[in-house]
Amino acid sequence: MRVAYSVETVRAAERALMARVPEGALMQRAAAGLAAACANALGTGGGVYAARVVVLTGSGDNGGDALYAGARLARRGAGVTAVLLAPQKAHRGGLAALRAAGGRAVTPEDVDAVALVHRADLVLDGIVGIGGKGGLRPGAVPLAEAARASRAVVVAVDLPSGVDADTGEVRGAAVRADMTVTFGTYKPGLLVDPAAEHAGALRLVDIGLGPDLDGTPPALEALQHADVAALLPVPDAESDKYRRGVVGVVAGSERYPGAAVLAVAGALRAGAGAVRYVGPGAQAVLARFPETLVSAGPPHKAGRVQAWVVGPGLGDGPEARRAVDDVLASDVPVLVDADGLRLLDRDVVRSRTAGTVLTPHAGEAAALLGVAREEVEAARLDHVRRLAGAFGATALLKGSTTLVASPEPGVPVRVNPTGTSWLATAGSGDVLSGITGSLLAAGLAPRDAASVGAYLHGLSARVAAGPVGAPVAAHDVAAALPGAWRDIRS
């Protein structure tokens, strides 16, 4: 499991650890890891010797890390220039170390710092780290833009400056890095968009915080292959289709029969023993998947199911509304997606005894919460938590970084690491609904079903897109599911 802790937790762990180690030891560990990562990045170009390194230096310890790392690179022959954005407050020890190693420090008043950045091979962003508030200050903006436009490798120290470490929000200008070297633990902002888009590749440097973080719940977690492998519902010798779980799918309409086919396609390959379909798309579903059990409805008369999926392509007429109400009145877990989300009654969802999973994209989440879509996109972590709390349900917010929040406070939000932009294709959400419903029917808890569903869905798209990448259609994603399972279980 990859985990991310809040700034408050990181600070508390750092205080506890600092009391046990010599002064400055943590910063030296951070700087050593940072310099090694920079040397590695330069190694793929011309190497460290004679490389032109610019260290953008702010007023705090983040700048200190960057200066000490700059000193290490200077000792290996790099030409290192620190640009001091707050000359009076720059880290004294770091500055002395850089000078002693042959590096120099300048201010934007003395030199054309933008031109320096343009000529650099590597730019270290030590403007601000976990002590930052808001976007970049005006003096730093042209330097961040120059770094982005230049051919230099841009390495962010701990966090890309200007992004919010705890929320993943970017309220103003921010550095765009090729790589972020972070210390002790990931921070939520490194894993959640829009901030995560600024971070580039992530490197974690161990500074010994582990024992002081253990026991505190992380703010965020990301499943990895091994976690998913342990959660996948694998049949045993005793299994039959009912024990493996039957998932009921209420989806599609005369107008959108394809949504029914795609939701069933996902459901058939995600772990349940059987898929029951209820709705007007039965013919289309059977033509493609003869193994589906179909019935004319209403859902509660369809026979035994262990979980329902309701909503994809359903439309919003009276029949759709009746189907949503019918399914929500059941005492098994229910996943509500797409059109179903527009027909939800918050109090009905809140009063359910079995789990409910809501799977909106940003626009649907905005409508459910009565806010603008842009607000959801700008503050995804905040809104997925609010959604789960407001509806007393598990909320899966789709997007470039899909998030899963539980209604209970204090439970870490899960962020999906397998997403890919190839998934931005019509019908892909219908497949995800089917997959996640299937996992619910197989007995996974709502939070596990939603996060494993998102993981499988993303991985299948990657499998379908291939190593180089190529467009995939939603049905390709469903067809690639067995390949994704094998990859996870191997």
Ligand SMILES: NC(=O)C1=CN([C@@H]2O[C@H](COP(=O)(O)OP(=O)(O)OC[C@H]3O[C@@H](n4cnc5c(N)ncnc54)[C@H](OP(=O)(O)O)[C@@H]3O)[C@@H](O)[C@H]2O)[C@@H](O)CC1
């Ligand atoms: N603690 C540890 O053990 C370890 C910590 N480590 C490192 O320390 C970093 C945290 O250091 P930190 O606490 O000094 O905060 P930091 O992020 O450098 O900011 C400082 C000052 O910046 C300012 N400022 C605020 N917003 C701003 C903005 N938008 N744009 C520009 N400036 C802004 C504001 O000061 P002001 O200018 O308002 O006086 C604020 O006080 C951490 O990220 C990691 O790199 C590692 O060495 C491992 C061990």
Ligand SMILES: [K+]
């Ligand atoms: K930084």
